[in-house]
Amino acid sequence: MRIIYTLMKNHLPAAQSVIDLIGNTPLVTLRYGVPDPGPQVLAKLEWNNPTGSVKDRMTAYVIQRALAAGTIPPGGTVVDNTSGNTGSALAMVCAVLGLRAVVVTPEKTSREKIDLVKAYGAEVIVTPTEADHDDPSGAYQTARRLARENGWFDLDQYNSQSNVEAHYMTTGPEIWRQTEGRITHFVCGIGSGGTFSGVARYLKKQRADIANIAVDIEGSVFTPFVTEGREVEGQPYAVEGIGSDVMTGAFHPDTVDRIVTISDAEAFQTARIIARTEGICGGGSSGAIAAAVQRLVPELHESDLVIAMFADSGLRYLSKCYNDDWLAEHGYAHAKETVT
Numbered sequence: 001m002r003i004i005y006t007l008m009k010n011h012l013p014a015a016q017s018v019i020d021l022i023g024n025t026p027l028v029t030l031r032y033g034v035p036d037p038g039p040q041v042l043a044k045l046e047w048n049n050p051t052g053s054v055k056d057r058m059t060a061y062v063i064q065r066a067l068a069a070g071t072i073p074p075g076g077t078v079v080d081n082t083s084g085n086t087g088s089a090l091a092m093v094c095a096v097l098g099l100r101a102v103v104v105t106p107e108k109t110s111r112e113k114i115d116l117v118k119a120y121g122a123e124v125i126v127t128p129t130e131a132d133h134d135d136p137s138g139a140y141q142t143a144r145r146l147a148r149e150n151g152w153f154d155l156d157q158y159n160s161q162s163n164v165e166a167h168y169m170t171t172g173p174e175i176w177r178q179t180e181g182r183i184t185h186f187v188c189g190i191g192s193g194g195t196f197s198g199v200a201r202y203l204k205k206q207r208a209d210i211a212n213i214a215v216d217i218e219g220s221v222f223t224p225f226v227t228e229g230r231e232v233e234g235q236p237y238a239v240e241g242i243g244s245d246v247m248t249g250a251f252h253p254d255t256v257d258r259i260v261t262i263s264d265a266e267a268f269q270t271a272r273i274i275a276r277t278e279g280i281c282g283g284g285s286s287g288a289i290a291a292a293v294q295r296l297v298p299e300l301h302e303s304d305l306v307i308a309m310f311a312d313s314g315l316r317y318l319s320k321c322y323n324d325d326w327l328a329e330h331g332y333a334h335a336k337e338t339v340t
């Protein structure tokens with residue numbers, strides 16, 4: 001119907017909503033620490049998605065599928081817990097599709113992030129920061145309880161297999177197409193694990209010799225699990241978006257060829273260097289990805305093509321890792337020193 005209307009009115013071809021603008025994010029050459037001549041390293045800039053992060057992808061995919069399957073009724077409610085990018089993605093997707101969004105977030109979440117979720121019309125429920133994963137008053141358990149009690153659709157990004165499927169069906173094929181099947185290394189952070197596991201599985205199916213390299217943060221539980229099969233208690237860390245204090249159902253360790261673990265300081269410092277030297281201003285997690293690429297460089301060949309996922313923008317962290325006072329207050333003053 002829309003197409004007919006468009007033709008009749010002689011409208012220009014255009015996206016019907018911002019959901020249609022999700023994906024097809026650009027690749028840019030990353031030069032920091034990469035020899036020339038040498039391998040080609042390309043950062044995939046996920047902040048070009050409508051709400052500024054990779055999370056738009058799985059959120060739109062999962063909600064549209066659930067609507068099509070009737071799991072979400074027209075005008076229904078979707079809930080999830082998030083302290084970051086999924087909140088704005090969820091709020092945006094629900095705004096476009098005429099759904100109600102409820103975002104449960106810990107108190108520590110920054111004012112800007114909460115305001116962005118509200119700007120898209122979502123309701124925000126704030127829970128105590130100190131309540132951990134199993135605490136009924138914490139964000140995770142509160143979101144599950146609200147979904148159960150009210151019959152709302154529970155996005156549950158950390159355990160959703162539709163999250164993994166979203167990246168298997170869309171992000172993986174997009175990377176394969178963009179690289180003309182020449183990708184040799186895929187470097188990506190693990191938060192829920194959906195992006196990494198979905199893309200890695202897709203790429204491996206295309207060519208078994210592709211190296212899927214997961215990036216984790218020191219203190220997170222993923223690295224001991226992957227390297228030693230050990231379930232440990234997570235330790236605090238400051239990089240946002242990657243790492244976890246509990247194992248997640250959206251992360252499939254069998255999709256990992258290698259895991260690289262980066263410290264907060266190294267992530268922040270690398271993010272700052274790349275912003276100053278290449279004008280690529282990513283979040284702290286993009287710094288971690290670029291730092292992981294550094295570790296790989298000695299083993300790479302000139303014919304290699306590395307895709308490094310940069311999940312969100314430094315604009316989200318101007319008051320954190322891009323702020324010298326914040327770095328000093330949190331004990332990362334040494335991360336401030338960048339190249340001259």
Ligand SMILES: Cc1ncc(COP(=O)(O)O)c(C=O)c1O
Pocket residue numbers: 053054055085188189190191192193194195196240241242283285286309311312
């Ligand atoms: C800020 C941020 N959000 C999300 C992700 C990926 O998330 P997930 O593992 O939940 O797909 C990353 C991974 O690098 C990230 O850095």
